[in-house]
Amino acid sequence: MSTPTLGLDCDVIVVGGGPAGSCAALVAARAGLDVVLIERGPFPGSKNMYGGVVYPRILDSLIPEWWLEAPIQRWVTRRSTMLLTDTQAMTVDFRSEAWGRPPYNGATAFRPDWDFWLAGHAEAAGAQILTSTTVTGLIRDASGAVVGVHTDRPDGDLRARVVIACDGVNSFLAKEAGLYTHTDAKHFTLGVKETLALPEEVIDERFNVRDRQGVDIEILGGTSGVNGGGFIYTNLDTLAVGVVLKLPALAAQKARPEDIIATLKAHPAIAPLVQGAELKEYSAHVIPEAGLEMMPKMTMPGMLVAGDAAALCLAAGIWLEGVNFAMASGMYAGEAVIEAIKAGDLGSKGLAGYERRLRDTFVLRDHRKLRRAPKLVLSDRVQHLYPAMVANTVERMFRVDNPAPKPGVRRILREERKRAGVKLSDLARDGWNGFRSFG
Amino acid sequence: MTIGSIVACLKWVAHPGEPNDERFAGMSPADQSALEFALQQGAAMGVGVVAVTVGPAGAERVLRDALACGVARAVRIHSARPMQSDDVAAAIAAVIPDATWVWCGDYSLDRGSGSVPAFLAGRLAAQQALGIISVSRSADGVIEATRRLDGGRRELLSVAAPAVVSVEGATAHLRRAGLAALRAAGKAPIEVVQSSTPAAPYDAVVHPYRPRARALAAPAGDAALDRLRALTDAGAAVSARGEQVTLEPAAAAAKIVDALKSWGYLA
C-alpha cells in the first residue's frame, strides 16, 4: 500500500458503497493505492434498491468466474416484453438455455447481498470501508480543486489526492462541485417495487422455469395512465413487481405509486402470477432516466463522478440497466485515477482518461445509440395510444368473425390506427425514431 | 496479564431475526450504554478503559467499534463456541482480577438472561449493581445508581469499588466515533488471550422465565388515558402490595420462593 503525501489522509476517497463505488475502490486498491470507501448505510448495500436484474459481464476481467461466488437469486433465462391495456395483454417471450449456464447473461440478485459482496472484494483488495458515515460536502483548495470531503462524524474531514463520487442518483457531491449545469424533474422517474413471497416451486410452476432459472418481464402500459412502465422479476422465493413512473406525470395525476402497483397486480394477465403472495417489502428510489440529455461533466480537478451520480443508468424502455453501467464506470474511474496519480496530474487533463474510457466503451456508446429511446418510450403516444392500437389489431387478427371472412392486416391496422387517434405522420415519425434508436 | 481498572465487557451478538448474517450483528444497546458509562468514568478518573469480549475472531468487530469510540485497549478472550454464562464470567474474571469498575450491559439481545454480570461479580468478589437505569458519580468515587424494580418501583444504590455494574439499554447514548479514530480502529492491534477455563458445552438456548399470559378483564375508565393508567399503573401511587422484611439469606430466599409460588410464578 502506498504512503499518501504529507497532509493527506489517503490517496483516494470513494463516496458510496454501491456497485460504482465498490468497483472504483477495488480497482484503485488493487493497484496499491490507499483507498477509503465511505458509505452512509450500516453496510454497503443496506440502503440500496433496484428492480432486480444484474448483467455482470463487465466483471469477467475484475472477478474471474464471478458466477461461482456471486450472491444471485436466479439466472435469467426468459425475457418477456408485455404490452398491457386494461383488458388485454400481448407478450413477446424469449428463452435461452445458454443464459442458464456459465458464463451466464443476467441474474436476479438482492442489492444488500450484491453490493455487500462487491464491497467485500474491495476490502479484500485493501480498501478501508467506513460505514454509517455520510459525506456532507467537499473540501476544496484555493484553486477550487477537490482535496477531500467533510463527513458527519466528529473530526470528520478526510483529505485525499482524489475523490470519486459514486453517491448515486441526485448526487449532492456532483451538484456541489457544479458538474451539473441544470437539473429538471422531467429527467427522473420514480421506481417503486413490492417484494412478494411465494414458495420456490410455485414460482417455478407459474413462470415455467426450474433449477434456479429466472424470468424478466418488462411491461409497457399497466401504469394507470401515468407515463412509465412495469416489471416483474423472479427471485428464488419472492417476486419483484414494480413500476417506473415519470415524475411530472405522477405529480400531475396526483396518483399514488402504491395504488398503481395494486392496479397492475390486479390486471387479468398479472393477477394469476402474484395470487396468494405475501408482501414482504415495499421500496422506492429515483432513477436518472434521461441519459445523455442530463449527464454532468464527468471530472474536475481532484474529482470524478461515476454510476448514477453521473446519470449513467441506461433506462431505455425494454432495457433498464444501471448496475452494469455503474460497475463499469466505477472501474474506469479507478483506472483513470491510477493513471493520473502515476502521471502526477490530478487536474482535468490528468483525469481525462476517465471520459475517454467511457466514450470508447459500451458506457457512452450504448447511451449515444439509445439516446432517443427514453423520450420515445415515455412519450404520450407510445404510452397511451400505441398499446391499445397494437392490442386491438392483434385481437382482430386472431378473432374469428365467421361468417365474415378474415380482414387483411393492413386494413385492421388502418382502422385501429384511426380508432386510436394516431396520425399516420406521427406513426411514421415514431417508427423512424424507434428504428434509429433501437435499430 | 494485568488489565486496567475500568473494564467494559462487550458481546458481539447476532440479530435474533438473522442469526447467521454478520451484516446485522452488532453490540446490544445495553452494552453500548455500558461502554459509554465506562468511557465517561475513564475520562473523569483519567484512566484508559479496557474493552473485553469473549468470542471467535469475528467478535473483534465489537472491539473495533469500542476502540473507535475511545477505549485504550481491546482484549478478546478466544472462544470458538458459545459458552455458559458462568464460564464466560470465569474467563473474563481470569483476565481482569484487579479491575475496580466493570461495566456490562444488563442483557444481550441474543440470550438475554442477564446472568453474566452477576456471575462476574461473584467471581471477582465485587459488589454488584444490576439492572441499572441511571448512574451518577459522587466526588468520593462512589456511584449512585438507580435500579428498576417491578411495579414501577426503584431502588437507589450506593456502589463502591470494586463493583460490577450492569446497565439497561436506553440508559446512555453511545458517543459517535470520530473519523480518524474509526480509521485507526480498523487497524489497531487487539490482544487475544486463550480462555483459561475449560468451557462446558453450551447448546441449549435458555430464555429468562416469562409468566404465562393470563386473561384479564378490560381496564376500567371512560377515557382512553384512564384505561391506559389502569393497565399500566403509570402515574398512579402504587399500592403497597409487598412487605418489607429483614431476614437471614436462607430465610429470605425461602420467603421469596413462597411468594413466587403464591403469585403463580413457580409451581
Ligand SMILES: Cc1cc2nc3c(=O)[nH]c(=O)nc-3n(C[C@H](O)[C@H](O)[C@H](O)COP(=O)(O)OP(=O)(O)OC[C@H]3O[C@@H](n4cnc5c(N)ncnc54)[C@H](O)[C@@H]3O)c2cc1C
Ligand atoms: C426501481 C428501480 C429499478 C431498477 N432496476 C434495475 C435493474 O433491474 N437492473 C439494473 O442494472 N439497474 C436497475 N436500476 C438502476 C440501478 O439501481 C442503478 O443504476 C445503480 O444502483 C447505480 O449504482 P451506483 O453505485 O451508481 O449508485 P447506488 O446504487 O445508488 O449507490 C450509491 C451509494 O452511495 C451511498 N451514498 C449516497 N450518498 C452518500 C453520502 N453523502 N455519503 C456516503 N454514502 C452515500 C448510498 O448509500 C449508496 O450505497 C433500477 C433502479 C431503480 C430505482
